[in-house]
Amino acid sequence: MESTDSATLFSAELKKQLDKKDQEIEKLKKLLEQYQESACDQNFLRHEREDFHLASVDPVSRLSKNDIERYSRQLILPEFGVKGQMKLQSTSVLIVGAGGLGCPAAVYLAAAGIGRLGVVDYDEVELSNLHRQILHTSDRVGISKSLSIVRSCQRLNSRVEYVPYHLQLSSDNAMDIISRYDIVLDATDNVATRYLLNDACVMAGKPLVSGSALRFEGQLTVYNCSGGPCYRCLFPQPPPPETVTNCAEGGVIGVVPGIIGSMQALEAIKIGSGIGTSYSQRMLLFDALDGTFRCVKLRPRSQACVVCGEQPTVTQLIDYVQFCGAAATDKEQELKVLDKSSRISAKEYHSMLTSGLDHVLLDVRPEVEMDICQLPHPNINIPYATFTKDVQRAASQILDKMEDLKHGYHSNNPQEDQAYRYQQQHKRGLNTEPSDEAWLTNPPAIVCVCRRGNDSQFAVRMLQKEIQARLTRGEADHGGDQGIKIVDIRGGLHAWARHVDDQFPVY
């Protein structure tokens, strides 16, 4: 009996010691990993400063034992073979954009054994990137995207040479960088960079594998390759900036850029290995909702094209931000449509709420976004699209709501109850600010909000015109002496989250 007990004790003790050693090993492994990553970053960052003068990739004339094993499944393809592999390993590819398209493109190019992989991106990893930009990780939020891609690819295949560029591609640096690569991938999300990349690739004589993805749709084509057209041959003029939507505004299902980015890698591999692309003068259209792929033939190269035509007039890079009337980033652009008197800050609106001032809160976001979050005050939701279609109807709805307010309208809506509680709490002195603002003497009757404070300005402008017209015609009687004051919240819900409520969700 006694010997069994001591044996149990002894084995428990051993187990304890073993666990302890395991923990120590784990700790050491983590330390080593961190050290290796930082050594690797140092190496890359050093590289980054010098790489404008990269030597070309050494041509590969034989495969090592390790190469043969690693790439064996593609080596036995008759269309690819050892020759294709050696060509690929002698090829350099530049990916511009380390996002939803750039991540899958990079991972397949690295896996296939491209010789050198350059990745350009000026941005840092954000939480809202991770549903589609699959090489970044939760613990890398805030670090350079180009470096993050390189770290992930390095783990997958350290035999590739990686060059991260933490910078914004511009007319000043594009030729210098692009001219050192064999193939360029456009994995960006804005029109200005598309034109910049196109012109630089035409001037440097590089094929441009272009991809795009928005909502449930994706597109792929290869410009300036095998005698096919360039982007300007097809689109000589940029679209009006207000008609362009990017993923931050329009949304995107993560798999769609995953598919298009993978196909960009595929076309780059086909070009690099000597097979050649299938998408010169052809465009692939992918519709994820229908589950269909279609391929359309594009117009041929235009002899009149200003950059690749017979007599080009654009022979060096221009100012693409000016040319497109839009910034070369996908960051939010703050428009200035209304003058100061028609705008209040998020903090001022907060003071309005805590003072309990009667007003109509008009939220002009699409219905689907109302489910994500709402301001703590009863609102009327009329999506901005409705304003552009039928501003009269929108104005009538809002004026009706004002009537309701006048006659002591009460709702059964739980969200409105919550808003009431919020008002009461804040009336008791929580977070209340001194309210000596000028707007308090003539408080707004209608406050308009959207996600970022752009649509709200257009909506306010339309509403002001429509209501003024009614007052002039004597069809509305809400005005009083000073008219109906309509304002928007500067910076929209993003500003509310930034300046008033740091628990408010940002999307």
Ligand SMILES: [Zn+2]
């Ligand atoms: Zn052209």
